[in-house]
Amino acid sequence: MEEPSAIRTEHLGRVYKIRNNRKEAFRELVALQDVNLEVQRGELFGLLGPNGAGKTTLIKILTTLLAPTSGKASVAGYDVLTQAGEVRKRINMVSGGETSGYGLLTVRENLWMFAQFYGIESKEAYRRIDMLMEIVGMKDRLNTKSADLSTGLRQKMNIVRGFLTDPEVLFLDEPTLGLDVGASRDVRAFIRRWMDENPQRTLLLTTHYMVEAEELCDRVAIINQGRVLACDTPGNLKQQLQHEAIFQVWVQRENLLEEQAFKTLGGLRHFHQTFENGALRLELILDEENLLTAVLNRLVESQARILRLEKRQPTLEDVFVHLVGQRLEEVEGESHAPAD
């Protein structure tokens, strides 16, 4: 018999009913709509999207914490709503950017306790704890009360808690959120190593860091406003933009350019400007390379002196812009939705 997919969703949807006070009528907030995903065993699958896109809502549904309002979802072949107990035996989950844990217990006690919930023998639990804490560089903190750990170290402890039970399917919700650059790199390396050790392990990672998705994921689903906009390997997603021309132009200028003057140019798919090291950096995505001349002419007309021009390969960020029409940070700036 064919082994079921690690994760499968069919027309999955989630609507929150929210109100600010009792006098107010409920209003509906669509957090997820018509999400169809299939993640195979052994895949490191990424959900990439801005805050409020619905990533955490999807993880909550898949980890049995939240019921969907429409559609179906299964993990390791078990329905998350009707077979939650079977799902829970096979999964674990870590949320980044939070300091959960029993502060009065030591790191070792916290981890041992969660291992007990999963039925791991104490001896084996201690062996795994020692090994994992060594890997994340926290072995000297095993007997520290978790309340005395810094936020970053507490987050690392939680990441260890997720890996400790060696789940069939692991859900990591923004695992590097709030970690410094070095710690994030260590965590990413550890994730990759964990996946490489056993081809049957499956990992679903949510992130709004493009680098993380690009570096780690076998496949990525780009999600915005509760909808999956694209799902493929990072390479294939970028391949879609190969026919487009992506340029960066640095110009000497003290104030921002009039965007409208450029947006009227046909074939300019994206125009974004930021000040960087005393110069104005423009990011341009053009339908065709030969449209660059018109843009440069318009720059000259705007009395912007061109300092540097660079053509670059498409990134996942460009794919996101291509699909959404805005950069991820811009979407996050506009988003006030509590769904994520």
Place this chain on the structure above:
Amino acid sequence: MNRSIPLRSFLTAAWLGWQIESNWTDPFLFATYSIIKPVAGAAILVIMYAIVTQGQFDSPVFAYLFLGNAFYQYVPAVLSGVSWTIIDDREHYRTLKYIYVAPVNIPFYLFGRAVAKFIIATIGVIITIAAGVLFLHVRINWAQVHWGVFLLSLALGIIMMALLGLILAGITLLTARHSYYIGDVVAGGLFLFTGAIFPLEILPVWLRPVGYALPITYWLELLRRALVGEVAQAFPTFAALSNETLFLVLIAASLVFGTASVFIFRRCDFIARERGNLDITTNY
């Protein structure tokens, strides 16, 4: 050792509960607090009784209310021990979602977390009764104590209260705020209706059915009969009922409440998942 999910949920939670209850301060302060709290609670009642009766400590009424009050310590301890865990884990430690994601039997986990409060309440009950016997003329003839009745009814009562606590835990899952002390509030509310410090006949006729419907009432009666049978017989409420009948009523009432509690908790748990309440933080 391959323990079943309910057993390992219970045992691990009991260990965690004890760590939380006993580690919030140094051992000396913890021991002092554990002694002073029950003794102070009993002392208030004793002083009130002494003033009202002008010191008639030999009256059967005194033993009746003293023991009822002593054992009633279990009620808030177990009810809040089970229900408070939801607030504590969800809002304070923010671990409830990780407990839920794990293969844990949630009711057994909650019962386990209440074990520490049960142990502390047991220490309180023993200290209170010892103080009563040593200093306040509470007469217990240890040779005539029905230990079988006592231990069986105590165990039945604790299970029954844990199940009542499960109802409160279910309600707590659905309430974002103001449910901190739901266990203590309900225990305080029931204090008057369970015959803890006076017979139900003292209540207005229309309020007595509340007491008769509560399994805690029968539980307290059985405990008092087991320890001071002749004193309990001096009160009319259940004088016509044998120990066996009381046991049957207690078991039947516990079964009704137990079945209801499992159903209510499952329903609340389902609604909490529908609403997305399992990881909300509203109090801290």
